[in-house]
Amino acid sequence: MKPDSTGLVNFIDEEKVWATVNSAANADSSRIMDILDKASELKGLSLEETAVLLQVEDPELNEAVFETARKVKQGIYGNRMVLFAPLYITNECGNRCAYCGFKASNKELQRRTLTAEELQQEVLALENQGHKRLLLVYGEHPKFGADWIAETVRTVYDTVSEKSGEIRRVNINCAPLDTAGFRKLHEVGIGTYQCFQETYHRKTYAELHPGGHKKDILWRLHAMHRAMEAGIDDVGMGTLLGLYDYRFDTIAMLSHAAELESRFGVGPHTLSFPRLEPALNADIAFNPPYPITDGQFKRLVAVLRLSVPYTGLILSTREGRNMRRELLDCGVSQLSAGSRTYPGAYSDPDYDRPDVQQFCIGDNRNLEEVITEIVGHGYVPSWCTACYRAGRTGEDFMNLAKTGFIQKFCHPNALLTFKEYLLDYAHSETRAKGCSFIESELDRISTQLRDSVSDRLNRIEHGERDLYF
CATH class of the missing domain: 1.20.58 (Methane Monooxygenase Hydroxylase; Chain G, domain 1)
Known part of the structure; x- marks a missing residue:
């Protein structure tokens, strides 16, 4: 494809993605079982094989998909479950995403950006619960550049509670930066840089992102390239399910992953797959144009585990307790717990406030309640950060994981x-x-x-x- 005026190329070939999805429909049982046999070898699947499994409808074959995913997950990750919490720094945003409560046109949302002192209080509140791994989340406002983001990261790392409370891993979810900006984040020791494409379908993307820098789909699409060029080994990508056909966006996301692996020798460290949830003054969030059922969602997670077996799969508190429990076995390796989705939430005694949060959450349990449940089901809660601090990241981590x-x-x-x-x-x-x-x-x-x-x-x-x- 030809580059745009900035020289960026849309490496997601929509016709090819749809051809992959459509050609994989209605596969017979022998083809499906052959793919599952291959998946059992822990070597991943092709895009076409992944598309076949995404469209399995027969109940018995579906169960075979889930059972294979359970075995693959157990074979690679064992019974370990990584826990983390999101920490919202600001809900100020210059974008106009149709599905988000933080959109610039939402005049009813109470805007807030944490001061350094307020950020310290949030970190202490999380440390005093037992958290060691945080995902810092920033509204995408142009006034917040890399220097300010880097300073907030320093503040988080420097804030230590009286217990054993230092934060040992800070991941970032912020607006795409240029390479120099990403280099500044790398220099202050961030872990994974996370950025969701939301949907890879260009027409739908344009309709849902009518204003702000985010409307530039190619700038966002190439964010991971710039981050990795800046030295950030671990990147996390995702789609927002419900905006477009989940089969298309899943294959497109995996095409994006393959592009990174081809270019940098390693794909994304994590994948996320949140479903659209209600948000203040975001009508589309209450009526997803492409709803995905619980059954389709569960199969999607299982298929991702088979397709990219060594990639972390992250499940947020958008999902309710029962769905989160089901997905522990068949794919998920990282779980948010005790999440609150607005700035200052962890210090707020009255935290259930839809007038300030980004979206509604489905699992309101605190960290200890989540821990109690997963231990009861045989999982070891983990806050381990050894690999990152020992330099076992990116391609080095993947090579070690496969052994x-x-x-x-x-x-x-x-x-x-x-x-x-x-x-x-x-x-x-x-x-x-x-x-x-x-x-x-x-x-x-x-x-x-x-x-x-x-x-x-x-x-x-x-x-x-x-x-x-």
């Missing part, structure tokens, strides 16, 4: 971070159940490593913190 590294080190590291949480933040009942669970999990660790893990757990018991392999 079984995640099972060998990430599971022990998860136990160490869970032990910290139980000692520093959990109520007594949660602590007792959690410590018992950790003891049972030691049997899953190789005999060569078990003594070292036990030693570190004992050191944490006696006051040491931030131990990892």
